[in-house]
Amino acid sequence: MELAKIEQLLEKYFEGETTIAEEIQLKQYFSSEKVAAHLEHYKPLFGYLTTEKEEKFTPSLSLKTKKRFTVARIGIAASLLFSIGTIAYLNYKPTQPPQVANAELGTFESPEEAFEETQKALALLSEKVNIGMKSVNYINEYENSKNLIFKK
Template identity: 35%
Template sequence: MELANIEKLLDKYLDAETTLQEENILRNYFTTGNVAPHLQEYGMMFGYFKQNKSETYTKTIQLKPENTRKKNWKWLTVAASVALLISVFIGRQEYNKYQQRKQFAQIKEALEQVSFNLNKGNDVLYAVSDNLNKGNDALYAVSNNLNKGNDAVTKLRIYEETANTVIKKVNY
């Protein structure tokens, strides 16, 4: 390709009027071999373009792993919420049972207290009835003594009467 033609193409190139084919001609000229000294800057440009195009994306494109990872997260949250619900449910049940047991124990204790007090009351009543019997005995004893006193008094009266009759006889 003669220089004049290249220079013409370069003018078009700077005005962005070249076609892809024409640009290919320029690319070939500037990247293979001798470049006219006054066109060196184009050599740098096309050299850079060519070199830059050789850069590639070396990593593998991942499509599935992140997908499943996201799914796993979703399942994990579902599982966690279910576990939470179950534990709350069981916890409530256990708590209720505990509460019931506690109430039962309280009632039992209260009833024991009542029965204890009732027994005490019984004992007191027994004691009272004992004392009443004792009192009765005492009254019997008193009445015995009273009867004894009465007998004694009647005896004394008999003495008195005899004594009086004796005195009367003596006076006569």
């Protein structure tokens, strides 16, 4: 067979446009001893296709399954998790909330004490709100920068 025709058939083969007859020609060419040196690296491809076609499937199934081993693993893992959860639950001691000095929740002996505690609570609230407002300022700055970049 001509070398140019083989090269043409190879191009068609790799583009998926060959017919069965053309593929048979390629297999015959590459199974022969007269393969051009620059096409030698295609020989294993076509040799593989012919040897694999002759191979027969011989099923050999193992009837033993390993379900018992898998079930055992799942059972052990479940019992470990249950044990750890039970131990953690039994050893859990909730922390007590801090006690308010000289008073139960919301009751004070004098109005001055109530006023002082109210001022402390409002100061704490103001501090936390100011921290939150700083975050909002960062978000506003981000929005302004984004609008400048994307020109909305």
